[in-house]
Amino acid sequence: MSGFETREAQKPGRTTSAYDWDFLVQDDRVHRSIYADPEIFAAEMTHIFGKTWVYIAHESEVAKPNDFVTRKLGLRPVIVVRDSDGRLRVLYNRCTHRGTTLCRQERGSARNFQCPYHGWNFGNNGKLRGVPWPDGYTQDIRDERFNLAQVPRVQSYRGFIFATLNMDAPDLLNWLGPITRPIDEWLDRNPGGKIVVCEANRFKYKGNWKLAYDNSSDGYHVIYSHRSLIETENRMTAEPNKGMAYYKNSPDSLAMYVQYMGNGHHFKDKRPNLQPRQGGLWALESLHPGMEYYESEFRSRYGERADSLLDLAGSEPVNINIFPNLSLLGNHIQVFEPVSVNETNAVWYGTRIEDVNGDIGDALEGINALRMRTQEGFPNFGEVDDLANFEQIQRGLDCLEDEWIYMNRGYGLPDRIKHNADGTISGPATDEVFMREYIKEWKRLMSGPAHLTIQREP
Ligand code: FES
Numbered sequence: 001m002s003g004f005e006t007r008e009a010q011k012p013g014r015t016t017s018a019y020d021w022d023f024l025v026q027d028d029r030v031h032r033s034i035y036a037d038p039e040i041f042a043a044e045m046t047h048i049f050g051k052t053w054v055y056i057a058h059e060s061e062v063a064k065p066n067d068f069v070t071r072k073l074g075l076r077p078v079i080v081v082r083d084s085d086g087r088l089r090v091l092y093n094r095c096t097h098r099g100t101t102l103c104r105q106e107r108g109s110a111r112n113f114q115c116p117y118h119g120w121n122f123g124n125n126g127k128l129r130g131v132p133w134p135d136g137y138t139q140d141i142r143d144e145r146f147n148l149a150q151v152p153r154v155q156s157y158r159g160f161i162f163a164t165l166n167m168d169a170p171d172l173l174n175w176l177g178p179i180t181r182p183i184d185e186w187l188d189r190n191p192g193g194k195i196v197v198c199e200a201n202r203f204k205y206k207g208n209w210k211l212a213y214d215n216s217s218d219g220y221h222v223i224y225s226h227r228s229l230i231e232t233e234n235r236m237t238a239e240p241n242k243g244m245a246y247y248k249n250s251p252d253s254l255a256m257y258v259q260y261m262g263n264g265h266h267f268k269d270k271r272p273n274l275q276p277r278q279g280g281l282w283a284l285e286s287l288h289p290g291m292e293y294y295e296s297e298f299r300s301r302y303g304e305r306a307d308s309l310l311d312l313a314g315s316e317p318v319n320i321n322i323f324p325n326l327s328l329l330g331n332h333i334q335v336f337e338p339v340s341v342n343e344t345n346a347v348w349y350g351t352r353i354e355d356v357n358g359d360i361g362d363a364l365e366g367i368n369a370l371r372m373r374t375q376e377g378f379p380n381f382g383e384v385d386d387l388a389n390f391e392q393i394q395r396g397l398d399c400l401e402d403e404w405i406y407m408n409r410g411y412g413l414p415d416r417i418k419h420n421a422d423g424t425i426s427g428p429a430t431d432e433v434f435m436r437e438y439i440k441e442w443k444r445l446m447s448g449p450a451h452l453t454i455q456r457e458p
């Protein structure tokens with residue numbers, strides 16, 4: 001990469017070879033310790049949240065030079081910044097003097113970051129600009145070892161920024177592979193193929209981060225875990241077919257499906273359940289206060305255009321899960337942030353659209369208001385069901401002698417799973433094939449070596 005001259009490789013010796021990975025991850029089950037062992041969690045912070053690409057922020061959050069947000073790469077605090085020259089960087093949020101957190105704000109705009117402890121001052125390209133009373137040093141404080149550490153590889157795919165500490169990781173586009181198709185479709189239904197990330201609903205749960213990733217394409221739990229939400233959504237409707245009601249009766253006989261997309265990514269596609277017409281997406285949207293008013297206003301103001309405009313507010317029925325920490329679903333972006341072996345943050349960012357082509361006009365505000373109301377639907381009333389399950393699983397993991405977690409639904413049934421020409425694997429909506437496949441990628445990353453690298457500006 002240009003602009004960097006130094007590399008600091010992690011000391012060799014951080015190895016996971018003491019574990020019997022083939023015992024811990026088997027074809028149809030995994031051992032409780034992969035969710036409960038603090039040492040495995042510590043290794044994940046290197047072998048997963050370091051060695052592979054990790055979602056770190058969206059470009060709309062750092063749209064202009066000097067914009068920044070503070071995030072975590074695994075447990076490492078980082079500053080995602082568009083520097084004064086417009087280049088995206090992921091700086092370690094750690095002062096090189098004595099190691100304190102340099103920037104303590106969630107977001108903002110800054111040309112410099114001044115350390116709150118002793119006042120060392122860094123440019124937003126990571127270079128140390130100055131220290132108080134420099135005549136107190138015999139060493140040259142312009143030496144590059146005093147510049148902030150940086151993540152060496154930062155790449156975006158259509159606005160989604162990923163970072164890795166692994167110089168040998170494949171190019172981002174190759175690593176995403178076939179999951180780019182649903183990402184493209186999720187974006188391209190919006191004007192200009194664009195979304196802008198808004199503020200978030202922030203949840204946390206007392207459970208391992210993988211419990212959320214296991215669940216994010218799980219079609220087996222929906223009708224049981226989310227029964228109260230589905231009943232609420234359909235209580236006032238003439239036809240009880242709103243929200244996720246298509247999971248009632250026999251979900252595996254419907255056209256929706258789950259698909260393993262390679263490199264740990266998986267996908268649940270419920271769009272085949274929709275009526276293929278303008279307004280078909282909106283027709284599925286569950287009732288929420290104020291919605292009828294907006295809908296009747298749209299119909300009287302925009303006539304025949306109303307259906308396609310309302311579809312722009314509807315929740316896209318997909319779960320696009322990008323290993324290890326990003327999920328695109330409905331109108332939302334969910335990010336999983338590991339905190340400890342049994343604590344995770346689950347953050348749901350809302351999104352709005354822009355009138356990129358100038359053909360939405362004064363309907364834009366109404367569409368974005370309705371999109372924000374959808375942010376109050378599943379994230380507030382469905383996510384809590386899922387988090388309760390994750391916490392209860394973590395309690396079950398304390399039963400030391402009862403060791404196994406099964407991912408065996410569909411396993412070994414002939415003709416149930418399809419191996420597709422692009423290398424993806426699909427199955428019916430309630431199958432656990434995506435779990436069995438993604439955990440193999442987790443095992444591959446965990447059992448191999450991890451050579452991580454940081455860099456500093458010269
Ligand atoms: S720790 Fe930052 S200036 Fe001392």
Ligand SMILES: [Fe+2]
Pocket residue numbers: 215221222225226382386
């Ligand atoms: Fe769920």
